[in-house]
Amino acid sequence: MATQNDSSTAAGGFGRVSRTAGLLFRYLLLAATLFGLVVMTVLLLYVANDAFQPLTADTGWHLTYLATLLAPAFAVGAHLYRTNAEALQTGALAVGLVVVSLLFSGGAALLLVDVVVPLELFAVAVAVLAPMAVVVAVVSRDRALSFTAQFATTVAAFYISLFGLPGPLESLLGLPSVVPSLVDAVLYAPYAPDPWLAVTLVVGGSVALAGSRFVAADRGRRTQATVAGAVLVGIALGAFVGPLLGVDPMPATVVAAVGIAPPAVYATGVAANREHERIGLLLPAVVIAGTGLGALATDALGFAGPDSWVTWAFLTSPHSRFAEQAGFYPAIAGSILLMLAVAVLAFPVGVGAAVYLEEYAPENRFKRVVDVNISNLAGVPSVVYGLLGLGIFVTYLGRSAGTILVGGATLGLLILPIVIISAREAIRSVPNDVRNASYGMGATRWQTVKNVVLPRSFSGILTGTILALGRAIGETAPLIMIGAPNVKFAAPTALGEAASAMPLQVYAWSSLYAGEEFYQKVVPAGVVVLVVILLAMNSVAIVLRNKYQTGE
Amino acid sequence: MSADDLEEALTRRTQNAPPELLSRSFFFACAALSIATTIGLVVLLTGEAAKFFSFSAPLVGVTGETATVVEFLTGTTWEVTSGKFGVLALVTSTLMVMIGSSIIALPLGVGTAIYLSEYASPRLRSLLKPGLEILAGIPTVVYGFFAIIYITPALQSFIPDLGTFNMLSASIVVGIMIIPMVASISEDAMSAVPEELRQAGYGMGATKFEVSTGIVVPASLSGIFSSFILALSRAIGETMAVTIAAGSQAKFLNPFNPGSYTEAAQPMTAAMVELVGGDITGGGIAYRSVFAIGFTLFVITLVMNIISDLVAQHYREEY
Numbered sequence: 124m125a126t127q128n129d130s131s132t133a134a135g136g137f138g139r140v141s142r143t144a145g146l147l148f149r150y151l152l153l154a155a156t157l158f159g160l161v162v163m164t165v166l167l168l169y170v171a172n173d174a175f176q177p178l179t180a181d182t183g184w185h186l187t188y189l190a191t192l193l194a195p196a197f198a199v200g201a202h203l204y205r206t207n208a209e210a211l212q213t214g215a216l217a218v219g220l221v222v223v224s225l226l227f228s229g230g231a232a233l234l235l236v237d238v239v240v241p242l243e244l245f246a247v248a249v250a251v252l253a254p255m256a257v258v259v260a261v262v263s264r265d266r267a268l269s270f271t272a273q274f275a276t277t278v279a280a281f282y283i284s285l286f287g288l289p290g291p292l293e294s295l296l297g298l299p300s301v302v303p304s305l306v307d308a309v310l311y312a313p314y315a316p317d318p319w320l321a322v323t324l325v326v327g328g329s330v331a332l333a334g335s336r337f338v339a340a341d342r343g344r345r346t347q348a349t350v351a352g353a354v355l356v357g358i359a360l361g362a363f364v365g366p367l368l369g370v371d372p373m374p375a376t377v378v379a380a381v382g383i384a385p386p387a388v389y390a391t392g393v394a395a396n397r398e399h400e401r402i403g404l405l406l407p408a409v410v411i412a413g414t415g416l417g418a419l420a421t422d423a424l425g426f427a428g429p430d431s432w433v434t435w436a437f438l439t440s441p442h443s444r445f446a447e448q449a450g451f452y453p454a455i456a457g458s459i460l461l462m463l464a465v466a467v468l469a470f471p472v473g474v475g476a477a478v479y480l481e482e483y484a485p486e487n488r489f490k491r492v493v494d495v496n497i498s499n500l501a502g503v504p505s506v507v508y509g510l511l512g513l514g515i516f517v518t519y520l521g522r523s524a525g526t527i528l529v530g531g532a533t534l535g536l537l538i539l540p541i542v543i544i545s546a547r548e549a550i551r552s553v554p555n556d557v558r559n560a561s562y563g564m565g566a567t568r569w570q571t572v573k574n575v576v577l578p579r580s581f582s583g584i585l586t587g588t589i590l591a592l593g594r595a596i597g598e599t600a601p602l603i604m605i606g607a608p609n610v611k612f613a614a615p616t617a618l619g620e621a622a623s624a625m626p627l628q629v630y631a632w633s634s635l636y637a638g639e640e641f642y643q644k645v646v647p648a649g650v651v652v653l654v655v656i657l658l659a660m661n662s663v664a665i666v667l668r669n670k671y672q673t674g675e
Numbered sequence: 676m677s678a679d680d681l682e683e684a685l686t687r688r689t690q691n692a693p694p695e696l697l698s699r700s701f702f703f704a705c706a707a708l709s710i711a712t713t714i715g716l717v718v719l720l721t722g723e724a725a726k727f728f729s730f731s732a733p734l735v736g737v738t739g740e741t742a743t744v745v746e747f748l749t750g751t752t753w754e755v756t757s758g759k760f761g762v763l764a765l766v767t768s769t770l771m772v773m774i775g776s777s778i779i780a781l782p783l784g785v786g787t788a789i790y791l792s793e794y795a796s797p798r799l800r801s802l803l804k805p806g807l808e809i810l811a812g813i814p815t816v817v818y819g820f821f822a823i824i825y826i827t828p829a830l831q832s833f834i835p836d837l838g839t840f841n842m843l844s845a846s847i848v849v850g851i852m853i854i855p856m857v858a859s860i861s862e863d864a865m866s867a868v869p870e871e872l873r874q875a876g877y878g879m880g881a882t883k884f885e886v887s888t889g890i891v892v893p894a895s896l897s898g899i900f901s902s903f904i905l906a907l908s909r910a911i912g913e914t915m916a917v918t919i920a921a922g923s924q925a926k927f928l929n930p931f932n933p934g935s936y937t938e939a940a941q942p943m944t945a946a947m948v949e950l951v952g953g954d955i956t957g958g959g960i961a962y963r964s965v966f967a968i969g970f971t972l973f974v975i976t977l978v979m980n981i982i983s984d985l986v987a988q989h990y991r992e993e994y
Contacts, residue, residue, distance in 0.1 A: 155785075159851050166825055479699075496709055497709050502977075502979075503973065504944065504976055505912065515715055569698040600914035600915055600944070629816050630819075642824055646824075661812050
């Protein structure tokens with residue numbers, strides 16, 4: 124900047140500028156920016172230290188991991204940073220993907236072991252896919268079918284498949300069951316697939332389909348089918364490898380499908396499609412090999428690891444009055460179910476409202492009222508939403524207090540304004556040209572929304588929704604207000620069951636069980652688990668957004 | 676096929692065709708749900724609060740214990756067990772959290788916004804902004820835990836007579852919590868200041884410091900101000916951090932006396948959590964008092980949000 128240089132030609136003080144004030148101001152601002160971040164980082168380090176207790180490990184343990192994991196990973200990272208920054212990004216993304224998908228596979232395994240019966244999942248999946256196939260077949264046979272006929276076919280096919288004939292009326296009217304629903308037919312079929320097979324087909328099948336699209340996007344159907352088949356076989360293999368490692372076949376397939384397959388597919392895709400970034404895969408390879416090698420070496424040499432509080436036992440056992448035995452499991456399960464309920468309730472409604480406001484609403488008083496209303500709702504304190512849940516769902520409608528359904532509805536209302544606002548932003552960023560092009564082709568408004576607007580804004584909507592869900596599972600006050608139990612000793616198995624949640628459990632530990640043991644060890648462990656899960660969700664959202672912004 | 680038939684087939688009105696009608700009504704219903712939420716909130720809160728006050732309780736057909744509006748708004752003792760409902764004891768604590776957190780968050784938030792919009796390189800900004808987002812995404816219960824476990828003991832080495840529960844550390848964590856909010860809204864306002872204004876400043880021989888403080892900040896003052904109000908309303912509604920860190924004893928303190936920050940007190944939100952956490956079921960004056968506090972809280976935050984909107988709209992410079 125010319126003005127910041129001393130100008131020697133000017134006479135006297137003219138043109139002389141003191142840089143001190145500017146520099147001082149600049150560093151003051153930098154300090155202000157970093158203050159919150161630094162304070163929070165220090166606090167998080169403290170809490171991680173309390174939770175993992177790394178200083179209790181042998182020196183040999185630290186040195187072993189330094190030699191096998193940290194030093195090689197750092198060396199590879201530094202090399203990539205200097206030679207090929209894009210490859211480094213790809214590698215870091217792959218490492219992150221491994222961590223995040225292992226985390227999610229844990230959650231999925233938990234759901235399938237304790238809450239959802241795999242066979243029921245399989246039955247419902249069959250009962251949803253079969254009518255879809257019927258509808259597609261009918262429509263492709265007669266393309267001129269009227270909307271009413273299409274709609275009737277769809278409704279009828281789904282109704283028969285999910286409920287059978289005469290369905291729910293059967294018990295009301297005392298009619299005999301004429302046609303059993305497809306769900307029941309699968310459930311009571313003479314041959315039922317094993318749980319692991321059911322999981323492989325449903326969860327593994329969807330992962331394989333998505334994966335084949337990623338790896339062989341532009342290589343023809345045949346390659347895609349081969350890739351999908353290979354992924355599916357790989358996931359099914361989990362059922363046979365798992366028992367060798369001491370894991371039951373069913374959870375092993377879940378971990379294979381959700382935890383291992385996505386990073387493996389990502390790595391294969393990068394190796395096959397992006398020659399330039401292939402070298403970046405060295406980073407995850409070194410990290411995984413280093414972790415395994417370190418574990419083997421410390422085991423063989425007899426070095427004791429840290430006396431961490433975030434252990435398998437902590438993650439899988441219920442709460443206890445004694446710090447030694449206290450676990451987080453029912454709270455984790457409760458949070459996962461709550462999140463599912465919130466997502467199911469808030470996502471369609473939020474996106475629907477955003478579509479209405481951006482695509483349909485005429486500029487009239489109603490739209491202005493809704494506009495103002497949404498921004499005000501976003502500012503209502505969460506504890507007041509808790510009152511809404513308590514007053515309407517619990518007291519007025521007489522639902523039992525603290526169930527997942529009530530909690531999900533309350534938190535769903537809480538994040539609805541946030542979902543609407545972010546979805547509106549995503550929809551607004553779809554350029555008007557593509558809308559007009561669609562209208563120019565004679566598309567109706569709904570066709571334009573369905574085929575143009577929603578697909579193009581989908582990743583933006585998804586990002587906003589994930590961030591909002593993160594907010595929802597971090598909330599405690601509304602759950603307290605609707606009377607969610609502080610302490611639960613078993614994971615909830617149904618939506619109508621009262622459930623605790625991770626932040627609520629942390630609050631209970633830090634208030635009801637306030638004591639040295641709980642403060643120093645159990646609560647930090649809970650906080651670390653909660654923060655790690657939230658950070659994983661937020662980083663997924665941020666990565667999605669960055670991809671979407673550069674993709675435009 | 677005659678020309679008329681062809682035209683008929685090609686120009687079919689689709690506005691009210693079944694798929695259009697179905698999708699439009701679904702989207703409309705979704706948007707209307709947000710209005711229904713507000714109506715539900717208002718009706719519920721006013722209804723329950725009406726049962727709480729003695730002047731309105733007979734109107735809604737409620738007999739039993741009630742409290743007078745005068746007692747509620749001017750009383751300085753909040754003791755549910757002995758029937759004393761002076762909300763000022765809670766409001767002053769909330770006010771203290773608001774003042775304490777704004778001392779931290781307002782200067783730091785505006786500083787962050789100026790740095791991000793004027794000084795930071797794009798690369799640094801792409802690191803700092805997600806960092807701030809993560810700061811905003813950490814659950815409030817975690818902030819409360821940090822306050823009581825790490826911040827209070829650290830402060831106790833400077834201020835020996837600081838209790839385990841105190842307003843000071845509660846205000847500090849709430850302040851840190853709302854920095855990202857001040858920063859992001861203010862930064863949006865600053866980025867909206869047109870480049871020409873800055874260039875004009877440089878053309879007049881101003882330094883970057885002078886441009887930032889003399890041009891960008893005044894030009895975005897309305898945005899900065901509305902970010903202040905929104906952040907303060909967030910601080911008022913903040914629940915878990917103050918519930919854990921501030922204590923559970925309602926006490927009437929002078930918010931403008933720095934000495935009172937070392938004491939424990941109970942902000943409005945913390946009182947609501949404590950009352951519901953105790954055994955109160957539907958009905959009863961304790962249950963209704965929660966709604967009375969909630970009503971007060973709702974009105975305060977609503978008024979602040981509306982003021983913030985008005986400030987942003989009225990004093991916005993149109994470029």
